[in-house]
Amino acid sequence: MAVKFDLNEREVWDGNYAASQALRQADVDVVVAYPITPSTPIVENYGSYVGNGYIDGEFVMVESEHAAMSGCIGASASGGRVSTATSSQGFALMAEVLYQASGMRLPIVLNVVNRALASPLNVRGDHADMYLGRDSGWIQFGAFNAQEAYDLALCAFRVAENHSVRLPVMVHQDGFITSHTAQNVYPLTDEAAKKFVGEIVPVDDMLDFSRPVTYGAQTEEDWHFEHKAKQHKAIMDSRSVIDDVFTEFKELTGREYKRVESYDMEDADVVIIGLGTTVETARVAARELRAETGIKAGVVAIRCFRPFPYDEVREALKNAKSIAVTDRSSPGGAMGAFYNEVSAAMYTSKNRPLVTGFVYGLGGRDFSIEEAKRIFTEQQAHADAGYITTDIQQFSGLRGPKLGFFQTDRS
Numbered sequence: 001m002a003v004k005f006d007l008n009e010r011e012v013w014d015g016n017y018a019a020s021q022a023l024r025q026a027d028v029d030v031v032v033a034y035p036i037t038p039s040t041p042i043v044e045n046y047g048s049y050v051g052n053g054y055i056d057g058e059f060v061m062v063e064s065e066h067a068a069m070s071g072c073i074g075a076s077a078s079g080g081r082v083s084t085a086t087s088s089q090g091f092a093l094m095a096e097v098l099y100q101a102s103g104m105r106l107p108i109v110l111n112v113v114n115r116a117l118a119s120p121l122n123v124r125g126d127h128a129d130m131y132l133g134r135d136s137g138w139i140q141f142g143a144f145n146a147q148e149a150y151d152l153a154l155c156a157f158r159v160a161e162n163h164s165v166r167l168p169v170m171v172h173q174d175g176f177i178t179s180h181t182a183q184n185v186y187p188l189t190d191e192a193a194k195k196f197v198g199e200i201v202p203v204d205d206m207l208d209f210s211r212p213v214t215y216g217a218q219t220e221e222d223w224h225f226e227h228k229a230k231q232h233k234a235i236m237d238s239r240s241v242i243d244d245v246f247t248e249f250k251e252l253t254g255r256e257y258k259r260v261e262s263y264d265m266e267d268a269d270v271v272i273i274g275l276g277t278t279v280e281t282a283r284v285a286a287r288e289l290r291a292e293t294g295i296k297a298g299v300v301a302i303r304c305f306r307p308f309p310y311d312e313v314r315e316a317l318k319n320a321k322s323i324a325v326t327d328r329s330s331p332g333g334a335m336g337a338f339y340n341e342v343s344a345a346m347y348t349s350k351n352r353p354l355v356t357g358f359v360y361g362l363g364g365r366d367f368s369i370e371e372a373k374r375i376f377t378e379q380q381a382h383a384d385a386g387y388i389t390t391d392i393q394q395f396s397g398l399r400g401p402k403l404g405f406f407q408t409d410r411s
Helices: 015-025 040-051 065-077 087-104 130-131 146-161 188-199 220-251 278-293 311-318 337-347 369-385
Strands: 011-013 030-033 058-060 082-086 109-114 139-142 169-174 184-185 260-263 270-274 297-302 304-306 322-327 354-360 394-395
Touching: 011 015, 015 040, 015 109, 015 146, 015 169, 015 188, 030 040, 030 065, 040 058, 040 082, 040 270, 065 082, 065 337, 082 087, 082 369, 087 220, 109 146, 109 184, 130 260, 139 146, 139 220, 146 169, 146 184, 146 220, 146 354, 188 220, 188 354, 260 278, 260 311, 270 278, 278 297, 297 311, 311 337, 322 337, 322 369, 337 354, 354 369
Parallel strands: 030 058, 030 082, 082 109, 109 169, 139 169, 270 297, 270 322, 322 354, 354 394
Antiparallel strands: 011 184, 139 304, 260 297
């Protein structure tokens, strides 16, 4: 019998602790883990809950992140509710096995505390690891603060384990900015959280010996194509399930989540579209700039990076004149990955707004309110001119000479 864990109506938690409490309340059966900064406290805390008798789950330490996800796959295929956490190089080492988990349609929940990828070695937060996983077949949620890291972890189990989805889910939070910043968090009671998440109902449980199943079969060209098409359909069809879970969570808590969230967009001419903690900074900048200059600034936030909400992005930005897409990852010889997603969405829009890409915040560099204001002001200049007056891609907040790689054709 698990020991009672008392919670206050309001707690002061950082994002890591918030995520670990969600795992405790969700009655996770197995956490298989290998520690890596800055995600270590999530699995460390879960291990302490097991050791202190607060939960009846299993905490398994292994020799690498590759082994951690491999262990999660075995436990999930056996019918358990399974989770783990990782960051950066650990995520990269896990990448091979991420495709196995999604291809086997296993409802694992992975908390990713986003951190830069080496080299150079860096333990601070950017979105390089998030982007590395974007084509792995996992659903990807993004938390902007500790409250959301908690809420979305609970929602992730509901989505992943839905029998019409049966796909793994990542919950992302920004390394150190969210993971190690203490904020007010309003948790559910253990009873309410457990009721919301519900009991897992296994599908094709490998321990059901009355109905033997095979995992990891080899298909080659005869059936591989069809398998991946069905997997893609499942992740695209998950959109309605995600919306339903978010609606139910709002009814329970009053906290509303959408796959795309808009702020001050009713009359916005210039927009920053972002992920993670950048969204909160841009919102403050937009409000202040409206009061100071009258610039009609707005913010669009992506809550669900996969499946990418193309239709909702196009709808949210349909009246914008100029859009700044913020990429917190090195583009590696192209436009930023996020820029390409947004541009694809807007290409089919009747209104063709100007779209500029901003690479920013690499290796944890601060993204300030003043820098957000500068970007909004520059977007206003584009809107007034009717064309992009600067380079299409910029490195925002970079020391040294200005770098421009993709120029505007003004002919």
